[in-house]
Amino acid sequence: MSAAADPAHGGAYGPVRRKEDARFLRGQGTFVDDIRRPGMLHGAILRSPLAHARILSVDTAAALAHPRVRAVITGEMLQQRKLAWMPTLSHDVQAVLATDKVRFQGQEVAFVVAEDRYSARDALELIGVEYEPLPVVVDATRALDPAAPVIRDDVAGQRDNHIFDWSAGDRAATDAAFAAADVVVTQDMLYPRSHPAPLETCGAVAEMDPVTGKLTVWATTQAPHAHRTLYALVAGLPEHKIRIVSPDIGGGFGNKVPMYPGYLCAVVGSIMTGQPVKWVEDRSENLMSTAFARDYHMHGEIAATRDGRILALRARVLADHGAFNGSAQPSKYPAGFFHIFTGSYDLQAAYCEVTGVYTNKAPGGVAYSCSFRIAEGVYLVERMVDLLAAELGQDPADLRMANLLRPEQFPYTCPTGWEYDSGDYPRALHVAMDLAGYPELRREQAEKRARGEYMGIGLSFFTEGVGAGPRKDMDILGLGMADGADLRIYPTGAAVLSISCQTQGQGHETTFAQIVAHELGLSPDDVEVVHGDTDRTPFGLGTYGSRSTPVSGAAAVVVARKVRERARVVAAAMLEAAPEDLEWARGRWQVRGDPEQGRTIAEIAMAAHSSLELPDGVEGHLDAETVYNPPNLTYPYGAYICVVDVDPGTGAVALRRFIAVDDCGVRINPMIVEGQVHGGLADGVGMALMQVITYDQDGNCLGGSFMDYLLPTSLECPSWELGETVTPCPHHPIGAKGVGESATVGSPVAVVNAVVDALRPLGLRHADMPLTPANVWSALQGRPVRADVVSG
């Protein structure tokens, strides 16, 4: 039974239209670049044209002489304030403004503050920087060559480009399972570098009040509270004198989790000039310098019996982290949650090892709706299962169905230690196959093959782990991943919920109002959701990794139930009954056995603020607060089927259909859930077919604009076909799981499996993303090309 059908609740779940739409539809949103402060100045960043070079000198005299320039900040100046380097989210450091060397093209070298946007840009051209070019490493597979130049010679003791070795699983048990297997299939594959490219680029307005010493930063951040702590630690400012505001955000997708040099430069600029400073990057800056995603070079091995029982999985990964290890994930996991790579199958053993390396490319790695690298893990296992199916001559749907975890195995601990909470995997796959008309599709494919036409059907089945996370295991820079929530009930019954996470388009103002309304018998219209302002909200780790509903959503439920229990005592006093004689029904407290005697939250709230005599020890009012420390991640899952038609003569892929069945537990607002899935599917199609950030051998970024970094449009995207199953999460207070990243994680491999399936009669076994016509054609000729680097 879904919670929505529970008569003891208010019934506020459902496709409620979004509260936030009213301002966006009228052009009245407030994005960072829309903010104007009195006396505001404008910043711009001078960036390195070279990927690796020593800085010999920086001459700012001509820029400072520009009549509209107010300040020019260099790395040397920051060094004097001990601000030239900042900590990354992976316990490395990153240059705010370069002092010794530049280490990737687009790295920040100097910051100009001027009276207007255009003058700041003009002045960049007046700064003279003398560089001594150094040899460049762009290819991760060559980063550990003994002759490779050492990129991070700023780090004491660093003599190569090695960052970490990390492993998970039982190596010996996995080796034994492989030794006993009838069939072993192996494949090298690249999940190429991609970029989240939210339509709004990154930026900030920093305003230091010289009188009060209060710093306000309006910034494009997905984690305002964590950023506040970072500013305090980096700049030595008292944390209670820092206010971070995450206003309307034009998409995040993980790109706006890290701290960027531009934010800090705006702060320093405001401190130096005594005036507010706005910095907003342009599209090229966003693509070339902010958090990229993926860049995983993977070797997969799968072991099975001849009759198709999957036994074990092994993976070896080379992870390209760019010039600074700035990937954003819980501290214990340098490869994120990649080791959920056993996916949705009942395996005996699994083992993976990951090596991280530096290259002369932009920093990042964990971004773009990947659920902390589960995207890479799902891609690997789902490609391997398809390759195994081909090897065994089995239908990939049959092979999956035979090996999926069964409902009775939950809660299930996978070979690398994750405890999956709930699921009915075969049912989800059945629903997807029914929606797709799977047998008919296979018949059509056979007919087309007989006519020499190349139609492909690709499947994927993914399991996610989202909602980081339990404090004992998960922190970011030492900050545990619990979320707070405050709920105030005004005398008239109007409610104000303050949450620590915020929306970048997910619709929190609506969904979180529904959560509270549902618990308290209110209308969502009666509940205002406050978010994105550290002065007005309790501490929490922010919106990424599909964690809002699993963590902050649970906090909202818990705090609403606290209010409800407080209301019970007041209602008892109003009804002259004992609290234990009341029951919560139809959205109000009523006397058990006498439903006529009841009080709504609005009535109780007025009484709680009145002179009504309350029992000893009970204060007035109904307000409550809570902190929610999740006991486990939530494990949404889904079954996806993609249908393509491929022209082997040109390599062009036409995406005909995409069927997505998601199970994210109880759906608070199904309209918003489906919107999240739609968007993720487009991301997956983009990654599979066109998106890649490529570098040439000199380290020039070739994906630095939307002319070069291709994103799917309305023409490349089909009309998505969605289905659902609902398996409630057993440990979440309303049975919900996260969903924001599911489709981005699960969909790319369905497209790749479909294209390979189409071309299998021509001998194609594998092709790396993105499957552009040129790349498909090259793979068909037996001469696959690396899409991430230009050779020669």
Add this chain to the structure above:
Amino acid sequence: MTVNGVSHTRDVEARLLLIHFLRDDLGLTGSHWGCDTSNCGACVVWLDETPVKSCTVLAAMADGRRVRTVEDLAHGGRLDPVQQGFAECHGLQCGFCTPGMMMTARWLLDHLPDPSTEQIREALSGQLCRCTGYENIVRSVRWASEYEASERGTGRRGAGQPGPAAGAGARPAGEGG
């Protein structure tokens, strides 16, 4: 130039982009700056009745001409049917591309009141949305088309009962089901 029916006279630098003039000089921040290269369409406004990408139009080129922005879509507190469609069909998430999408959609429906799905997709294909996967934007435009048809009394649905036609999807989102 005339912007949303109001005449403005300014001396501007020759290089000033129309998008920056609208946003920074006139404070009309509904139109957004997303890519610099005419690819994303977050900056789409009308110049003399034609949608243009205002990041690649100089403000001076609009001299003596009429500009219409998203701020002019609603009138007298009443949302344009295109705006209503986007709300009804969950055609927006972060809201950054939305003004440009709506300005193009309005132009499309003015010139082609009953577009097919393919024509809607074609019309929007010069603009990017990173959140919605486009499906609900297409449904939003179709909702507006059907609403306007019912208002004219020529709709396939009865007046006052507008709504999006079911998409090809197995379970259309945004229909309140």
